Amino acid sequence: MNHHQESVYLRGHIIDSLVLAKVLDLILMMGGTFDLEDVHIGKTREEASHARIRIGTVSRTLLDDILKAIQPHGASIEREANCRIDRAPTDGVLPDDFYATTHLPTQIRLNGRWLDIDRIEMDLAILVDEQGSAAQAIPMGEVRRGNRIVVGREGVRIIPLQRPQERDVFGFMESQVSAERPHGHIIADIATRMRQLRERHRQKQADSQVLLAGGPAIIHAGGREALTWLIEQGFIHILFCGNALAAHDMEADLFGTSLGYGLTAGRAVPHGHEHHLRTINRIRSVGSIEAAVTSGMIRQGIMAACIRQGVPVVMSGTIRDDGPLPGVITDSVLAQRAMRALIPGVGLALLVASTLHSVATGNLLPATVPTVCVDVNPSVPTKLADRGSFQAVGLVMDAASFLSELARVLGRTT
Amino acid sequence: MSRILVCPPDFFGIEYEINPWMRLTNHVDHGRAVRQWHELIRVLEQDLGVILERMTPVPGLPDLVFTANAGIVVGRTAVVSRFRYPERQREEVHFENWFRRHGYEVMTVEAGIHFEGAGDLLGFPEYWFGGYRQRSDIGVFPILSERFHREIIPLELVDSRFYHLDTCFCPLSGGELLYFPAAFDSYGRTAIAERVPDKLRLTVPIDEALKFACNAVCVGKHVVLPAGCPATQDWLRIRGYETHPVQLDEFMRSGGSAKCLTLTLD
Numbered sequence: 001m002n003h004h005q006e007s008v009y010l011r012g013h014i015i016d017s018l019v020l021a022k023v024l025d026l027i028l029m030m031g032g033t034f035d036l037e038d039v040h041i042g043k044t045r046e047e048a049s050h051a052r053i054r055i056g057t058v059s060r061t062l063l064d065d066i067l068k069a070i071q072p073h074g075a076s077i078e079r080e081a082n083c084r085i086d087r088a089p090t091d092g093v094l095p096d097d098f099y100a101t102t103h104l105p106t107q108i109r110l111n112g113r114w115l116d117i118d119r120i121e122m123d124l125a126i127l128v129d130e131q132g133s134a135a136q137a138i139p140m141g142e143v144r145r146g147n148r149i150v151v152g153r154e155g156v157r158i159i160p161l162q163r164p165q166e167r168d169v170f171g172f173m174e175s176q177v178s179a180e181r182p183h184g185h186i187i188a189d190i191a192t193r194m195r196q197l198r199e200r201h202r203q204k205q206a207d208s209q210v211l212l213a214g215g216p217a218i219i220h221a222g223g224r225e226a227l228t229w230l231i232e233q234g235f236i237h238i239l240f241c242g243n244a245l246a247a248h249d250m251e252a253d254l255f256g257t258s259l260g261y262g263l264t265a266g267r268a269v270p271h272g273h274e275h276h277l278r279t280i281n282r283i284r285s286v287g288s289i290e291a292a293v294t295s296g297m298i299r300q301g302i303m304a305a306c307i308r309q310g311v312p313v314v315m316s317g318t319i320r321d322d323g324p325l326p327g328v329i330t331d332s333v334l335a336q337r338a339m340r341a342l343i344p345g346v347g348l349a350l351l352v353a354s355t356l357h358s359v360a361t362g363n364l365l366p367a368t369v370p371t372v373c374v375d376v377n378p379s380v381p382t383k384l385a386d387r388g389s390f391q392a393v394g395l396v397m398d399a400a401s402f403l404s405e406l407a408r409v410l411g412r413t414t
Numbered sequence: 415m416s417r418i419l420v421c422p423p424d425f426f427g428i429e430y431e432i433n434p435w436m437r438l439t440n441h442v443d444h445g446r447a448v449r450q451w452h453e454l455i456r457v458l459e460q461d462l463g464v465i466l467e468r469m470t471p472v473p474g475l476p477d478l479v480f481t482a483n484a485g486i487v488v489g490r491t492a493v494v495s496r497f498r499y500p501e502r503q504r505e506e507v508h509f510e511n512w513f514r515r516h517g518y519e520v521m522t523v524e525a526g527i528h529f530e531g532a533g534d535l536l537g538f539p540e541y542w543f544g545g546y547r548q549r550s551d552i553g554v555f556p557i558l559s560e561r562f563h564r565e566i567i568p569l570e571l572v573d574s575r576f577y578h579l580d581t582c583f584c585p586l587s588g589g590e591l592l593y594f595p596a597a598f599d600s601y602g603r604t605a606i607a608e609r610v611p612d613k614l615r616l617t618v619p620i621d622e623a624l625k626f627a628c629n630a631v632c633v634g635k636h637v638v639l640p641a642g643c644p645a646t647q648d649w650l651r652i653r654g655y656e657t658h659p660v661q662l663d664e665f666m667r668s669g670g671s672a673k674c675l676t677l678t679l680d
Contacts, residue, residue, distance in 0.1 A: 011556050012556035012559065012568065013567050016609070017568045019568055019601070021601060022601045045540070045565040048556050072547055073552060
């Protein structure tokens with residue numbers, strides 16, 4: 001990622017003289033990258049052309065070297081303004097003209113220097129600390145009166161994503177959604193990433209966690225065993241779900257059904273529709289899922305695997321939940337906060353079979369996190385892309401097939 | 415009738431080193447330099463019929479003789495040079511005063527931008543070329559281009575022996591060009607080739623380039639050039655030019671020849 005950037009401006013008869021070509025060649029030859037912005041080519045011979053070039057490098061020293069090398073050819077550094085800051089008028093209210101974030105890496109210019117925004121996420125504001133030495137994205141609801149918030153657009157810049165070096169499906173960074181595309185190579189690429197991330201996670205490296213956000217269709221469709229295996233093998237490190245996924249997972253353990261359907265027999269069992277309620281009731285009676293697992297009440301399955309592996313689970317409630325299970329966060333703002341707290345450190349996100357949790361998680365993820373959205377319904381990955389998570393790779397397939405195939409590629413034998 | 419600004423070499427000599435040709439140990443035969451300069455003047459006045467304007471020489475300014483670096487003149491506007499080296503910056507006020515006294519509207523470029531006049535800005539009526547990197551800054555050309563409504567194609571000078579554009583590049587009145595390609599990088603050579611067709615370009619051989627064959631003065635179909643450049647002369651004659659070789663080797667000790675000693679006024 002090229003975190004060191006500077007924009008330069010070049011004007012004059014830079015096209016026919018090949019001065020523009022020379023400057024761009026110099027940038028590349030020295031190991032930098034460039035984006036051409038605002039190129040204007042003179043319409044007549046007399047009219048000059050101009051170009052704004054954004055240069056990116058991996059180090060400040062290289063950036064300085066490049067700037068030094070291209071300045072004799074007329075490239076002048078743009079004098080950029082500092083960002084403007086205003087104080088929040090009251091708790092939970094941003095200044096009128098607040099800057100609304102994207103989920104792309106973002107920097108603000110403070111005292112003539114560019115500063116990275118911590119924990120970038122779409123649709124938030126930017127909070128600057130009192131010393132002006134750090135800045136982070138902040139949700140509207142968490143703003144306190146008097147907080148220093150970036151306003152306007154001056155002195156704020158978004159850094160476009162660089163194409164990753166890996167030549168895998170994530171390298172394209174575009175959410176083409178099609179049921180017709182072959183899935184095999186996409187799943188193979190995801191598996192390769194997961195193997196690498198598990199290794200990095202074991203070495204406690206940064207950004208090595210795999211997050212799975214899933215819906216209950218994982219259980220209904222028969223993906224429970226595969227997901228359990230993935231968690232037990234250390235491939236999944238964070239789980240986001242709702243009341244239903246947890247309830248049906250444990251229903252399957254207690255009654256062998258999912259929403260009343262026998263998972264092996266494949267048909268409705270008498271009074272099966274009550275099973276999830278009875279499951280929730282039993283867990284409520286022991287106080288927590290953890291207690292249910294450690295006491296031996298719940299022996300197998302996704303929740304049991306999470307407890308045993310120490311995988312944190314955020315369960316977010318919805319308006320139609322039964323129960324809910326102990327641990328389900330019913331205040332959606334608190335749920336969002338709990339999910340947000342686990343995002344730093346995520347290196348891959350799998351959003352499987354849940355419109356609600358996929359979109360909610362997509363909103364929290366920086367664009368730099370490779371993301372896969374799996375759903376039988378093409379509208380889910382499409383919706384995710386439409387809401388801005390353009391980096392998500394859409395996979396139109398059934399959750400159980402996806403998880404089973406993924407687990408198989410990762411070494412599960414059935 | 416062409417008018418050209420010159421400055422008698424009363425105080426010409428080598429008093430500092432600001433280009434690879436200059437050596438303080440190189441003794442200039444002053445009497446010989448003066449005779450060579452008068453021969454140049456004779457050719458210009460008598461053979462070419464040029465009207466000469468003479469500046470008053472100033473003691474302590476040995477390079478004032480190189481009037482090509484006074485600035486550029488376009489119509490009644492003169493853009494006064496801003497020299498890179500302090501040694502020559504002291505000439506600026508004298509050139510500026512001369513232009514003012516002779517009724518020119520004087521334009522100066524902003525401080526911090528170097529520009530060494532007609533030494534680095536040459537061309538054809540339609541468009542000009544600007545030499546940069548050694549003496550002039552590329553940043554001056556967009557300013558001049560806007561002011562005079564001319565396209566100016568910047569060319570980087572990559573060999574310090576050819577430190578001004580007029581030492582390696584000489585556009586002629588018929589659209590031809592004398593030049594020494596190795597003084598430019600590949601971008602510059604390509605840009606030149608894009609503008610001047612093959613058959614109109616003469617690549618000056620290196621031995622003549624080092625005698626500053628390109629530092630020639632073209633007036634109509636006459637070309638005044640340093641003596642000792644037979645290949646360049648032959649080519650010029652084939653192209654229909656009358657050539658006037660003048661021995662100017664005393665000035666070469668300072669890194670200048672015929673063109674450096676003149677500034678075309680109109």
